[in-house]
Amino acid sequence: MAASRPKVAVARPTAAGGIPAKRRGKNARLTASEPEPTAPAPAPAPAADTWLAAYPGLKQKLAKLGIFRPADLVTHLPLRYEDHTRLTPLADVAPGVACQVEGTVIATEIHYRPRRQLVTTLSANGGQVVLRFLHFYPNQQKLLAPGKRVRAFGEPRVGFFGVEMIHPAFSVVADDEALPDALTPVYPTTAGLAQSALRKLVARQIERNPALLQDSLPPALVARLRLPDYGSAVKLLHQPGPDVSATALEERTHPAWMRLKFDELLAQQLSLKRHRRARQARTAPALRGDGKLVLALLEAVGFKLTGAQNRTWHEIKGDLGRRIPMHRLLQGDVGSGKTVVAALAALTAVEAGYQAVFMAPTEILAEQHYRKLSAWCAALGVRIAWLAGGQNAVQRRTALAACASGEAQIAVGTHALFQETVILARLGLAIVDEQHRFGVAQRLALRGKGAADGRAPGGIAEPHQLMLSATPIPRTLAMSYFADLDVSVIDELPPGRTPVITKLIAQRRRDEVIERVRAACATGSQAYWVCPLIEESEKLQLKTAIETHALLSAALPEFTIGLLHGRMKADEKARTMAALVAGEIKVLVATTVIEVGVDVPNACLMVIEHAERFGLAQLHQLRGRVGRGADESMCVLLFGEDLNPVAKARLKVIFETTDGFEIARQDLHIRGPGELLGAKQSGVPLLRFADLEKDAALLETARGVADDLLRDAPAVVEAHLDRWLGGREEFIRA
Numbered sequence: 137m138a139a140s141r142p143k144v145a146v147a148r149p150t151a152a153g154g155i156p157a158k159r160r161g162k163n164a165r166l167t168a169s170e171p172e173p174t175a176p177a178p179a180p181a182p183a184a185d186t187w188l189a190a191y192p193g194l195k196q197k198l199a200k201l202g203i204f205r206p207a208d209l210v211t212h213l214p215l216r217y218e219d220h221t222r223l224t225p226l227a228d229v230a231p232g233v234a235c236q237v238e239g240t241v242i243a244t245e246i247h248y249r250p251r252r253q254l255v256t257t258l259s260a261n262g263g264q265v266v267l268r269f270l271h272f273y274p275n276q277q278k279l280l281a282p283g284k285r286v287r288a289f290g291e292p293r294v295g296f297f298g299v300e301m302i303h304p305a306f307s308v309v310a311d312d313e314a315l316p317d318a319l320t321p322v323y324p325t326t327a328g329l330a331q332s333a334l335r336k337l338v339a340r341q342i343e344r345n346p347a348l349l350q351d352s353l354p355p356a357l358v359a360r361l362r363l364p365d366y367g368s369a370v371k372l373l374h375q376p377g378p379d380v381s382a383t384a385l386e387e388r389t390h391p392a393w394m395r396l397k398f399d400e401l402l403a404q405q406l407s408l409k410r411h412r413r414a415r416q417a418r419t420a421p422a423l424r425g426d427g428k429l430v431l432a433l434l435e436a437v438g439f440k441l442t443g444a445q446n447r448t449w450h451e452i453k454g455d456l457g458r459r460i461p462m463h464r465l466l467q468g469d470v471g472s473g474k475t476v477v478a479a480l481a482a483l484t485a486v487e488a489g490y491q492a493v494f495m496a497p498t499e500i501l502a503e504q505h506y507r508k509l510s511a512w513c514a515a516l517g518v519r520i521a522w523l524a525g526g527q528n529a530v531q532r533r534t535a536l537a538a539c540a541s542g543e544a545q546i547a548v549g550t551h552a553l554f555q556e557t558v559i560l561a562r563l564g565l566a567i568v569d570e571q572h573r574f575g576v577a578q579r580l581a582l583r584g585k586g587a588a589d590g591r592a593p594g595g596i597a598e599p600h601q602l603m604l605s606a607t608p609i610p611r612t613l614a615m616s617y618f619a620d621l622d623v624s625v626i627d628e629l630p631p632g633r634t635p636v637i638t639k640l641i642a643q644r645r646r647d648e649v650i651e652r653v654r655a656a657c658a659t660g661s662q663a664y665w666v667c668p669l670i671e672e673s674e675k676l677q678l679k680t681a682i683e684t685h686a687l688l689s690a691a692l693p694e695f696t697i698g699l700l701h702g703r704m705k706a707d708e709k710a711r712t713m714a715a716l717v718a719g720e721i722k723v724l725v726a727t728t729v730i731e732v733g734v735d736v737p738n739a740c741l742m743v744i745e746h747a748e749r750f751g752l753a754q755l756h757q758l759r760g761r762v763g764r765g766a767d768e769s770m771c772v773l774l775f776g777e778d779l780n781p782v783a784k785a786r787l788k789v790i791f792e793t794t795d796g797f798e799i800a801r802q803d804l805h806i807r808g809p810g811e812l813l814g815a816k817q818s819g820v821p822l823l824r825f826a827d828l829e830k831d832a833a834l835l836e837t838a839r840g841v842a843d844d845l846l847r848d849a850p851a852v853v854e855a856h857l858d859r860w861l862g863g864r865e866e867f868i869r870a
């Protein structure tokens with residue numbers, strides 16, 4: 137018994153069960169007390185299509201876990217381990233520390249109070265422990281008959297009758313049955329699939345299918361990286377022997393974990409870089425203009441580009457001039473001036489005789505782009521079509537016809553509109569604002585909307601794509617999930633901005649804040665008042681917005697108070713925004729519809745109610761709506777009572793920094809990449825094992841290795857991607 141070994145992180149004991157009733161022999165090891173068992177352990181099936189054909193139920197459950205082939209079982213790694221390699225004497229059992237015990241059953245009875253339950257008492261060497269089952273099968277009582285030798289694993293607590301374990305995993309054992317010599321893995325699983333069944337399935341593949349353990353990488357490379365070979369790494373993680381450091385397993389710093397994490401990151405890099413290469417083999421129109429419109433716009437805007445705007449503009453211009461489809465992400469903090477850079481790109485397409493579309497996630501934002509572009513381009517003679525949900529049939533038909541004929545040179549509208557209906561005669565460039573709201577399917581659809589081109593395969597040239605993002609992406613995320621894109625960063629704000637002052641004020645002091653609003657408006661400034669986010673109920677959120685509007689209208693009768701929410705018709709929204717821009721509306725009460733992109737430089741005060749309910753990125757975006765003019769701006773974050781620690785952490789970050797990159801880094805730290813990427817919406821498969829923060833160094837290495845392999849070893853690339861991605865979605869965003 138390896139009693140001196142440090143204890144492995146053992147969380148809740150899990151009820152584990154799962155040998156089919158029919159197969160339970162007299163001496164079968166049994167760890168039951170779960171719903172009826174499910175997984176007969178079938179012989180490994182070699183190919184994906186015959187895989188578990190005889191067990192469709194099991195196949196479905198495994199599919200839920202992302203396991204489609206035998207190879208996927210091998211990379212289905214444990215969440216944690218339980219230490220079944222040693223026994224704790226009954227007399228030494230300590231409450232709260234999971235452990236394994238063994239003893240002889242002295243009694244098994246069904247009790248009826250406080251509710252029906254099976255109570256078994258084990259005894260050994262003068263100690264006793266009670267096993268308590270609130271759910272049990274009729275045969276369990278027989279199985280645990282007095283005199284049987286039972287081994288149980290669970291977390292003891294002190295109950296009414298002394299030390300007890302609730303729903304321990306247990307098995308009936310022979311008197312001198314050996315203990316396992318490896319830690320017992322606990323896998324991520326799904327309803328109806330017992331740990332013990334999953335363990336068997338995995339173990340079988342590892343024992344009987346040596347092909348699955350073969351290294352996909354050349355030994356020389358593995359040696360150079362100082363990583364263990366794949367087979368032994370996988371074996372170790374599934375069946376760690378008694379000498380393996382529990383801490384290294386738990387913290388995933390063990391070389392075996394490093395190997396698996398490296399392989400995963402490498403697969404991601406290979407996949408993304410391969411997409412990038414495939415794109416480079418496709419054709420786009422070379423957009424080279426005479427620069428006249430660009431020059432005219434630069435004169436019309438009335439400001440000088442910042443150094444960062446200038447640099448990013450030239451990066452984009454370089455891409456547009458090539459016959460390779462550009463997929464470039466233009467990243468810049470809120471208010472850094474991405475719109476004008478995008479407009480320069482659009483005009484370059486126009487100069488070259490092509491069309492550009494400008495898409496935004498919301499009507500409000502699309503409308504604002506339309507107004508801004510129209511104003512800028514008024515003197516340039518560029519024809520802009522506007523496509524909105526609220527248009528009447530005639531307006532819409534006219535706009536669509538202008539796009540289809542090529543008469544409209546720039547078209548502006550929402551993401552959704554373009555995807556559905558619009559045909560463009562000569563689409564050369566698609567600009568996507570707030571790209572994180574733009575799904576993979578939408579991007580693929582864009583590809584097919586290009587202009588006719590005799591020299592392009594299929595006769596259609598693919599449009600260039602420029603994605604704008606105000607959500608700064610931390611470097612590690614950019615290197616991993618966005619490795620297929622080129623990234624330009626505007627890392628400088630236009631001059632003359634005064635930083636926004638952020639105040640944290642308790643919600644109960646709302647009345648004082650209303651006075652602040654009055655004072656600001658009295659000096660000619662304007663204000664936003666953002667209503668609390670109520671995720672559970674859109675209706676309630678709407679109600680709150682309407683009430684707040686009524687309240688502020690009553691409190692500030694001398695000013696016009698506007699209202700903006702998601703349920704308004706597009707033309708109502710547009711009228712409200714126009715009135716705000718014109719300065720007629722002094723205070724705009726809004727739900728989060730104003731989250732992205734709204735640009736009213738005269739607005740200097742932003743009040744956010746129940747700021748603790750918003751995410752960091754959202755707060756940063758909202759705050760970015762003020763501080764766009766030369767006047768000093770303020771953002772008041774009202775917070776409710778009883779803040780939870782995460783909400784507190786968020787408010788602290790937003791209070792302490794206005795740097796979008798730092799906020800994004802903290803956000804990644806607090807929320808993890810899934811949320812930051814909006815993975816749920818866009819369907820990006822996430823890394824399962826590697827942690828972008830902790831494993832940044834591995835990521836760097838994987839990047840370099842991916843380049844080498846793509847260049848020198850296509851067969852290795854195939855084998856590696858097959859292992860990691862076969863049957864799964866690719867790591868791809870576009």
Ligand code: ADP
Nearest residue numbers: 439440441442470471472473474475476630735
């Ligand atoms: P975002 O990057 O958040 O989309 P916008 O493109 O809306 O930012 O620009 C924010 C504001 O800054 C706009 O009013 C825009 O006209 C103005 N602006 C952009 N570039 C400059 C510049 N170089 N100098 C001064 N003002 C600028």
Ligand code: MG
Nearest residue numbers: 474475569733
């Ligand atoms: Mg913008």
